[in-house]
Amino acid sequence: MQLDLKTIEALAPDQASLGAAAKLTKRSNWPRLEAYEHLPLIWGECQGSGSNPYRVAFDTSDHGYKCTCPSRKFPCKHILALAWIGATAPDSFALVDQTPDWVNDWLGRRRKPGQSPIPAAAGSEGKSIDEATRPAESAPVEDTAAAERREATQRKRAEDTRSAVSAALDELDQWIADQLRLGLAGFVDASSERCRRIAARLVDLKATALAGRIDELPARLMALRGEERPDAAIRELGKLVLLAKAWRAAPDDAELKRLVSTSETRDQILANPDAIQVESDWEVLGEKIETRRDGLVSHATWLLDLGSTTPRFALLLDFFPASAGRRSGAFAPGDRFKARLVFYPSRNPLRALVAERLGDVVAGAWPVFAPNTAGDPLAAYAAFQDGAPWLAECPVILPAGAIALDEKEGAWWQAASDPHGIALPVAGSVSQTLLGLDLAATAALWNGARLELLASQSSIGRLDLS
Amino acid sequence: MSELDQAGLARLRDGWISGGAAFELAPAEWKEVASAASPDEQERRLLAIAAQALDVALRPAAPKTLKRRQPLPVLALPMLPERLRPLLRAALKYAADARLKTRVATLVASRGFVTHPMDWMPAASDQAAPEVYAPWVDWQAGADGEKHSRREQLTAETWDDFYPAARRIALADLRRAAPALARTLIETKGASEPAEVRLALIELMRVGLSADDISFLKSLSADRSGKVREMAGRLLARLGERGNPTDAGPQDPTAELAAFIEEGKSGFLRRRTTYAPIKLKSPAQQARRADLFASCYFGDLVARFGKTEPDLIGAWQFGVDDNADRFLVLMVSVSGSDAAVACLADMLVAEGGKLTLLVLQLMLRLDSGRKRLLIRQILNDAQNLHALNLVEGAEAGWLEWGDLANGKTLSALRSAVSGDNDVMKRSAEQYIEAIGFLATAATAEKLIGDVVAAGLPPASPSLGLLRLNAALAENRSQSDR
Known part of the structure; x- marks a missing residue:
């Protein structure tokens, strides 16, 4: 590797980035560090603040780089940290003879710069590696009065937030009553404008998460056929009523706070002794990437626990600004890995963080889950709703079945054992090929009206359907 | 949910759709649960109950007539092993159009595998897909009756x-x-x-x-x-049967076409007959000549001049008028005898240079040996490597390292990938992809090493087909053991 610290200094956009990078050079932040045997290329996965690790690659010859984090600094702290480790501890990188697909994608897309790399001496004014590595001056010792003032401020802020959210829910209640009074036919037609208005009001009153959900409501309605929309509107608005009531009953409940106002940070979740931790083999079932009306992109990665006897899922959820451009995820559908996941405290724990990635797992079939006694493929959904009736969707494993078409070419999943009975409508269009395959098991998200297919096991192996 | 509840829910739903208070329309039990001080709160409580009822107690009703397709037929070859599917997908992703994707599938079939149907399926109209895919082509075309391929x-x-x-x-x-x-x-x-x-x-x-x-x-x-x-x-x-055996006088299209061709003599010591297109004076003449070449048969033209097919081919003055050359070759391709096609192909390949490219018009009539000769010639002079992608019906996986190393192709590729000219680099990547189809596994492996050493990034997507090619051989040898 032809890297030195002067080069990293020159590359850094500012001193703050160098300082942040210095903190990331600890080996424990990097579950994977690899280098290509035949090329000046290093890459790694850095555990950032998102639920997925960031994927970072660096070309040590021309200093080209790629990172999946949403930072607007170029290069970001992850790139600088990777290069820093490359310069100071090259032995940390495992030498491999094959580049992973995501590195290949980047290499395939990138254009090499026409000019030579930045000379180490140039561009390093005002930035210093030495300064970045200098231990921070010890914080002045806080006196008791100051600590009390700080705590009081925090309490006051929390109280203000709670009051604001409470007011927000009052406004939401009134808004829902207004929609019923004006008629759901009109609401469905004007949902985009009406939801936008109440969402903006909720943001003002600090019910940010709830605002995001309401902002996306019109899109969920429009994804359905016209005759289904009034029922969907009743479901959506009814769930909002339930959520508001639940929050009023337990405003400190972590799950409800997450759904109404703001979510905990990664560090808070990792430090939470009540958070469930599961170490197991996981398979990436699929991804769902949606650009929201508030300018954020939500990137959901659904995982299946391969070590559980009953279907257990995990959801890695990240948000980043749409303006940051397209991001590649840390995982591809079908990937399998061993990891310790920490779940956000919840009645139905789903959302999780990868606390520790412990290596890859070989591909294979899913475990055979015991069929539910009721013979109902949506029994898990019903149980899910019992615990948290305000939730919009739930992952399910469907038994053997196939995809069939109705007269309007709409797709339905149909149970194999009962071709005239259980059938569930599938969201969007499906590949024609899928219509000719028998599905041994299917992972999907059910939202009360449609199935969103994630993946299936079939006689010809795993099918990626997300 | 009871029928009464369902009827109540339907009434509530209708009430809310049109707007106004719907409390009185609710089932009695629901009203009991939802009763509250304010009318708005009553409506909201009912809404919450209705939402749960819709969510859990009711399911979308499945239509009575759900159509299922016949099961996708099982093909005669095994499916590509799971571990090779990423390589296949990478090669398919790089293949720019349906024809090039079919070429990837052809390579896979030549090594004894078929693709996973979610990775690649032939279209219903695909006639270039390897024969093993015929049941899938028929399936795609909607052949859903009782019978099976x-x-x-x-x-x-x-x-x-x-x-x-x-x-x-x-x-x-x-x-x-x-x-x-x-x-x-x-x-x-x-x-x-x-x-x-x-x-x-x-x-x-x-x-x-x-x-x-x-x-x-x-x-x-x-x-x-x-x-x-x-x-x-x-x-x-x-087969040598003349389409227009009798002289139809001035209305005879073959005679009209012959009038566009000039008979001459060349050589000092040994005079021989030559045929060359006459110089045309107007676009109308050009259009008429094109029509006549397309509609007349080569055998008739040859007979008009009283020659044999090889004689006329040998005497044709290639290079005088490129369009006329192309029309003549197309004419031979459509209506010339097998011997005429072979003679013309051999002559053009032997000429080399841009004349070699005219053989591309004859591809559907050439045997595999002549196709290989053409490809070797293209690789040998490396002047027209883009033509590699135009060779229709070429076989997969036969090109040896010597075919590359003995000509100018290898040095041309090395020079393009190591240079700074982006256009040449992109062209070289297309040639590499084409060679990925033609090469043996050993050649593919060796070429990857060679161009990577010359400066092509080892992860370049253009190496996708070469990598798949090389990996297919590994797999074959493992499964043979």
Whole structure:
């Protein structure tokens, strides 16, 4: 590797980035560090603040780089940290003879710069590696009065937030009553404008998460056929009523706070002794990437626990600004890995963080889950709703079945054992090929009206359907 | 949920859709739960109950008529091993169009595998897909009846048991093995088929075409489809049967075409006849000449000059008028005899340079040996490497390292990938992809190492097909053990 610290200094956009990078050079932040045997290329996965690790690659010859984090600094702290480790501890990188697909994608897309790399001496004014590595001056010792003032401020802020959210829910209640009074036919037609208005009001009153959900409501309605929309509107608005009531009953409940106002940070979740931790083999079932009306992109990665006897899922959820451009995820559908996941405290724990990635797992079939006694493929959904009736969707494993078409070419999943009975409508269009395959098991998200297919096991192996 | 509840829910739903208070419309039990001080709160409580009822107690009603497709047929070759699918997908992703994607599938089939259907499926209209995919082509075309594609003997009795793509392939096989039997089948079963199918069946007569087919082909001169008559006429012309044996005087199109060609002499010691296109004076003349080349038969033109096919080909002055050269080659391709096609191809390949490219017009008539010769010639002078992507029907996986190393191609590729010219780099990547299809596994492996050493990024997507090629060989050797 032809890297030195002067080069990293020159590359850094500012001193703050160098300082942040210095903190990331600890080996424990990097579950994977690899280098290509035949090329000046290093890459790694850095555990950032998102639920997925960031994927970072660096070309040590021309200093080209790629990172999946949403930072607007170029290069970001992850790139600088990777290069820093490359310069100071090259032995940390495992030498491999094959580049992973995501590195290949980047290499395939990138254009090499026409000019030579930045000379180490140039561009390093005002930035210093030495300064970045200098231990921070010890914080002045806080006196008791100051600590009390700080705590009081925090309490006051929390109280203000709670009051604001409470007011927000009052406004939401009134808004829902207004929609019923004006008629759901009109609401469905004007949902985009009406939801936008109440969402903006909720943001003002600090019910940010709830605002995001309401902002996306019109899109969920429009994804359905016209005759289904009034029922969907009743479901959506009814769930909002339930959520508001639940929050009023337990405003400190972590799950409800997450759904109404703001979510905990990664560090808070990792430090939470009540958070469930599961170490197991996981398979990436699929991804769902949606650009929201508030300018954020939500990137959901659904995982299946391969070590559980009953279907257990995990959801890695990240948000980043749409303006940051397209991001590649840390995982591809079908990937399998061993990891310790920490779940956000919840009645139905789903959302999780990868606390520790412990290596890859070989591909294979899913475990055979015991069929539910009721013979109902949506029994898990019903149980899910019992615990948290305000939730919009739930992952399910469907038994053997196939995809069939109705007269309007709409797709339905149909149970194999009962071709005239259980059938569930599938969201969007499906590949024609899928219509000719028998599905041994299917992972999907059910939202009360449609199935969103994630993946299936079939006689010809795993099918990626997300 | 009880029927009463369902009826109540329906009333509530109707009430809320049109707007206004709906509390009184609710089932009695719901009203009890939802009763509250304010009317708005009552409505909200009812809404929450209704939402849960819709969510959990009611399911979307499945239509009575859900259509299921026939199961996707199992193909005669095993599916590509799971571990090779990422390489396949990478190669397919890099392949720019449907033709190049089919080429990837052809390479895979040549190594004894078929693709996973979610990675690649032939289209219903795909006639270039490897034969092993015929059941999928028929499946894509919606052949959903009781019958299944079968790989059994095609006879008059089993004719209807075959779907179109499978039948076309079985018939081509039969033409190779027992041409007379196949001809009889086409004669008997074709008559009742629509013109489009009849045309496709007659087109198959090109396989194993011989003098024995003359009388049947002549009988098609009375066919009700003009396209079928035209196809039969071309096939007859290939067999030396003149389409226009009598001199029709000044109205004879062959005579009109001959008037566009000038007979001359060349050589000092040994005078020999030459034929060259005359210089045209107007676009109208150019258009007329193009029409005549397209509609006349080569055998008739040769007879007009009183020569043999090889004589006319040998005497043609290539390079005088590029368009006329192209028209003549196309004419030979359509209506020349097999010997004329071979003679013309050999001559053009031997000439080298840009004349070699004219052979591309003859591809459908060339045997695999001549196709290989053409490809070797293209690789040898490395002047027209883009033509590698234009060679139709080339075989996969035969190109040896020597074919690359002995000519100028390898050095041209090295120079392009190590240089700074982006256009040349991109072109070189396309050539590498084309060679990825033609090369043996060993050549593929070696070429990857060579171009990477020359400066091509090892992860360049253009190496996708080469990598798949090389990996397919590894897999074959492992499964053979």
